[in-house]
Amino acid sequence: MKLLVPPPLVFALAIFLTWATGAPFPGTQLPWPILRNIGLAVGILGGLVLLMAGAGFLARKTTVSPHRPDKTSTLVTDGVYLISRNPMYLGMALGTLAAALMLRQPVGLIWLALAMGYITWFQILPEEAALTEKFGADFEAYKKRVRRWI
Numbered sequence: 239m240k241l242l243v244p245p246p247l248v249f250a251l252a253i254f255l256t257w258a259t260g261a262p263f264p265g266t267q268l269p270w271p272i273l274r275n276i277g278l279a280v281g282i283l284g285g286l287v288l289l290m291a292g293a294g295f296l297a298r299k300t301t302v303s304p305h306r307p308d309k310t311s312t313l314v315t316d317g318v319y320l321i322s323r324n325p326m327y328l329g330m331a332l333g334t335l336a337a338a339l340m341l342r343q344p345v346g347l348i349w350l351a352l353a354m355g356y357i358t359w360f361q362i363l364p365e366e367a368a369l370t371e372k373f374g375a376d377f378e379a380y381k382k383r384v385r386r387w388i
Contacts, residue, residue: 245304245357249330252346252353253337260343270342277339284332290318291325302326304361307368315380322388323366323381327357331387354387362386 243251295302298312304326318325331354338346369377 242360243356245327245330245361248353248356249334252334252349255349256334256338256343256346257341259349260338260341260345273339273342277336280332280339281336284329284336286329287318287322287325287332288329291329293317294319304365307365308372310369310372313369313373313376313380315384320384323384323386324362327354327362328387358386 292302294314294317298314300312300314301307301309303309322328331350334346334350334353338344338350366377366381
């Protein structure tokens with residue numbers, strides 16, 4: 239794997255940088271309670287997506303480790319995997335978006351985009367190569383049916 243930093247830490251770093259480098263949304267039309275509530279809803283959605291994705295792997299007794307796609311024993315393509323090939327990363331991305339909204343930090347969108355790019359390049363692409371090698375045509379067909387992020 240090319241990944242140097244585990245995915246949860248990548249998104250945690252994006253949240254930290256959002257907090258550390260930003261300034262509140264200037265002249266926003268939405269009052270703070272509305273932004274907070276939207277952020278909270280997005281965060282809850284992200285957590286649910288993350289939990290459902292993990293549960294899908296655990297139910298099939300396959301690895302959830304992003305560092306060992308070669309240890310994957312089953313190609314999971316149902317449940318939340320019907321809408322995203324990477325729902326765990328999607329859940330983390332939604333949590334990062336939620337933090338940007340709740341912190342009222344527009345710079346968080348930049349950190350989120352950079353985190354997603356990093357995860358795509360250094361984690362998802364190598365994962366997909368390993369899954370293609372392991373599952374061949376089944377994974378290729380899945381890739382054609384389901385988008386990477388959403």
